[in-house]
Amino acid sequence: MTSRLATSAPDYDVAVVGAGPGGSAAALALSRGGLRVAILEKAVPPRYKTCGGGLLGRTVGLLPLDVRAVVERECFSAELHHHAPALSFTTQRAQPVVSMVMRDRFDHLITTAAQEAGAKLLAGAAVVAVVREAEAVELRTKAGAITARFVIAADGVGSVVARQCGLAELRHVIPALECEVSVDAAEFEKFHHAARFDFGLTPHGYAWVFPKRGHLSIGVLTTRRGSCNLNDEYARYLAHLGITPRSEERHGFMIPVRPRAGLCAAPRIFPIGDAAGLADPLMAEGISGAIHSGQLAARAILENRSDEAAARHAYRAHLQATLLPELRLARAVARVVYDFPRARAWLLTRHGQRLSERLTRLVMGETSYRAALGEPRNYWKLFAAR
Numbered sequence: 001m002t003s004r005l006a007t008s009a010p011d012y013d014v015a016v017v018g019a020g021p022g023g024s025a026a027a028l029a030l031s032r033g034g035l036r037v038a039i040l041e042k043a044v045p046p047r048y049k050t051c052g053g054g055l056l057g058r059t060v061g062l063l064p065l066d067v068r069a070v071v072e073r074e075c076f077s078a079e080l081h082h083h084a085p086a087l088s089f090t091t092q093r094a095q096p097v098v099s100m101v102m103r104d105r106f107d108h109l110i111t112t113a114a115q116e117a118g119a120k121l122l123a124g125a126a127v128v129a130v131v132r133e134a135e136a137v138e139l140r141t142k143a144g145a146i147t148a149r150f151v152i153a154a155d156g157v158g159s160v161v162a163r164q165c166g167l168a169e170l171r172h173v174i175p176a177l178e179c180e181v182s183v184d185a186a187e188f189e190k191f192h193h194a195a196r197f198d199f200g201l202t203p204h205g206y207a208w209v210f211p212k213r214g215h216l217s218i219g220v221l222t223t224r225r226g227s228c229n230l231n232d233e234y235a236r237y238l239a240h241l242g243i244t245p246r247s248e249e250r251h252g253f254m255i256p257v258r259p260r261a262g263l264c265a266a267p268r269i270f271p272i273g274d275a276a277g278l279a280d281p282l283m284a285e286g287i288s289g290a291i292h293s294g295q296l297a298a299r300a301i302l303e304n305r306s307d308e309a310a311a312r313h314a315y316r317a318h319l320q321a322t323l324l325p326e327l328r329l330a331r332a333v334a335r336v337v338y339d340f341p342r343a344r345a346w347l348l349t350r351h352g353q354r355l356s357e358r359l360t361r362l363v364m365g366e367t368s369y370r371a372a373l374g375e376p377r378n379y380w381k382l383f384a385a386r
């Protein structure tokens with residue numbers, strides 16, 4: 001195929017590859033900013049996405065949209081359970097701590113908002129090749145090709161765009177298993193009121209129960225690949241909870257918890273969300289990083305529409321000022337939590353309720369890792385008598 005880049009002006013200002021929360025949020029911001037935007041999505045939305053579908057309080061606040069129409073259940077309380085020693089802590093808020101969604105409807109809500117703002121959705125258009133030239137980029141799909149001045153790579157953990165552009169490999173990708181489980185009314189009643197997190201059962205990871213409108217999303221993950229069999233861990237978790245599924249659908253997928261090296265190395269290419277490796281390493285939560293980085297990339301492009309190097313520089317600077325330092329600190333905390341089980345047990349035994357409250361403040365966006373860890377008083381409290 002010969003490239004169209006040499007012969008005509010680009011079709012779009014920005015092509016966004018992937019209509020997940022990151023890509024759709026970026027497309028929404030760019031379209032509202034007056035740019036010509038195309039979203040290329042390999043599936044036909046709305047599509048299932050393997051995910052717990054837990055929107056943290058901090059995530060909901062990021063979107064310039066009312067997401068309540070697609071929220072299946074609002075959990076105003078979160079439970080943290082620890083096994084060996086057996087400990088339980090509950091936190092409660094007036095606002096939802098976690099809002100439960102199914103990703104097909106949630107992602108589609110943002111994509112539709114972007115379309116209403118002017119973005120063009122090309123569905124069933126999997127990008128298979130990327131050709132970069134001085135003034136624009138051509139994206140090839142099996143259905144044809146389009147050209148754009150900027151590309152936002154929002155195509156998830158297996159990003160074809162990142163691979164095609166020679167970006168460094170993702171450095172830490174963790175496996176997770178998500179099951180959509182139907183249970184009888186009595187069992188549902190036991191779990192429908194809170195977002196539940198269990199530590200100390202799954203090696204180097206955790207397990208969760210997220211109640212949806214009429215079923216439970218139950219999952220397990222480990223931060224150390226190869227340390228356990230997640231299907232076995234899931235079976236153990238169900239037995240521990242005393243749950244007998246009436247039916248279930250199982251899906252396994254990967255979560256990237258460490259940013260790519262040289263994230264902004266390829267001219268005209270802006271990797272965001274999972275394609276950039278921006279999930280939170282402590283919570284393995286990636287929707288907020290996807291939306292936030294999508295909005296930062298959009299802002300950098302809108303501020304520097306005619307200067308690609310300045311736009312990339314601005315995106316890098318926005319990430320350095322916000323997300324990247326937070327992820328670095330989260331990684332340090334994750335090491336203690338997942339790789340030093342005795343230290344975790346000691347801390348939770350002495351300060352479990354205080355740490356759960358602090359984690360809830362993080363989840364709600366009321367504090368940051370930087371604020372929580374940068375405060376010397378907090379260390380003093382940890383080691384002082386209870």
Ligand SMILES: Cc1cc2nc3c(=O)[nH]c(=O)nc-3n(C[C@H](O)[C@H](O)[C@H](O)COP(=O)(O)OP(=O)(O)OC[C@H]3O[C@@H](n4cnc5c(N)ncnc54)[C@H](O)[C@@H]3O)c2cc1C
Pocket residue numbers: 017018019020021022023040041042043049050051052053054055056125126127128154155156157159160161176177178219252253254255272273274275279284285286287288290
């Ligand atoms: C089991 C599991 C549970 C999780 N639970 C949670 C949770 O409860 N809360 C949370 O915040 N995070 C959770 N995450 C993480 C979260 O799902 C991701 O971090 C988030 O989806 C990243 O969003 P994104 O927009 O970057 O990419 P994605 O949501 O992965 O979207 C990428 C999009 O790109 C499309 N695409 C891929 N390749 C191409 C191509 N070549 N051409 C065109 N389109 C393409 C895909 O079809 C997809 O629509 C979980 C992850 C897993 C695996």
